[in-house]
Amino acid sequence: MALETKKKITFCKKCVLSSNLPGVVIKDGKCSVCLAEEELEKRFSRKEYIEKMKGVFAQAKAKKRCYDVVVLFSGGKDSSYLIHLLKNTYKLRVLALAIIHPLVNGLSLKNMEEISGRLGVELMKFYIDGNLFKKYLGQGIKLSFNDKMGPIRLAIYAII
Numbered sequence: 001m002a003l004e005t006k007k008k009i010t011f012c013k014k015c016v017l018s019s020n021l022p023g024v025v026i027k028d029g030k031c032s033v034c035l036a037e038e039e040l041e042k043r044f045s046r047k048e049y050i051e052k053m054k055g056v057f058a059q060a061k062a063k064k065r066c067y068d069v070v071v072l073f074s075g076g077k078d079s080s081y082l083i084h085l086l087k088n089t090y091k092l093r094v095l096a097l098a099i100i101h102p103l104v105n106g107l108s109l110k111n112m113e114e115i116s117g118r119l120g121v122e123l124m125k126f127y128i129d130g131n132l133f134k135k136y137l138g139q140g141i142k143l144s145f146n147d148k149m150g151p152i153r154l155a156i157y158a159i160i
């Protein structure tokens with residue numbers, strides 16, 4: 001019988017990622033993701049990029065279209081936060097675009113609807129045919145082993 005030892009799980013003090021996630025290492029209370037971000041911030045000016053981004057947003061607003069920005073929305077925390085930031089901090093008119101494919105379950109769809117409603121943005125749902133998705137999923141897997149979004153990109157590309 002193999003001897004198993006339980007590793008103590010620790011959490012990043014900055015972002016709360018845990019040490020039991022693959023590839024995450026906690027060092028001096030900070031996770032490897034936060035440490036990598038700090039290294040990037042030393043090399044690139046965040047403030048400069050934010051100013052450039054604000055310029056792009058101002059150009060989008062000046063066009064006075066129905067929406068200033070379209071956000072690909074999964075209903076997860078990243079795209080939900082991005083929508084919140086764009087709408088509430090940068091005052092952009094946001095359209096949330098959800099790509100509904102066979103791997104999106106009913107709960108995910110319900111979350112998308114609830115979150116977009118709470119954020120006060122319109123949700124456009126784009127349904128992908130199951131057979132077409134399978135076809136491009138297979139092709140995408142062949143072409144982009146290291147890119148988990150590759151199959152979805154290919155399916156969208158094929159439809160539009």
Ligand SMILES: [Zn+2]
Pocket residue numbers: 012013014015016017030031032033034035
């Ligand atoms: Zn962290």
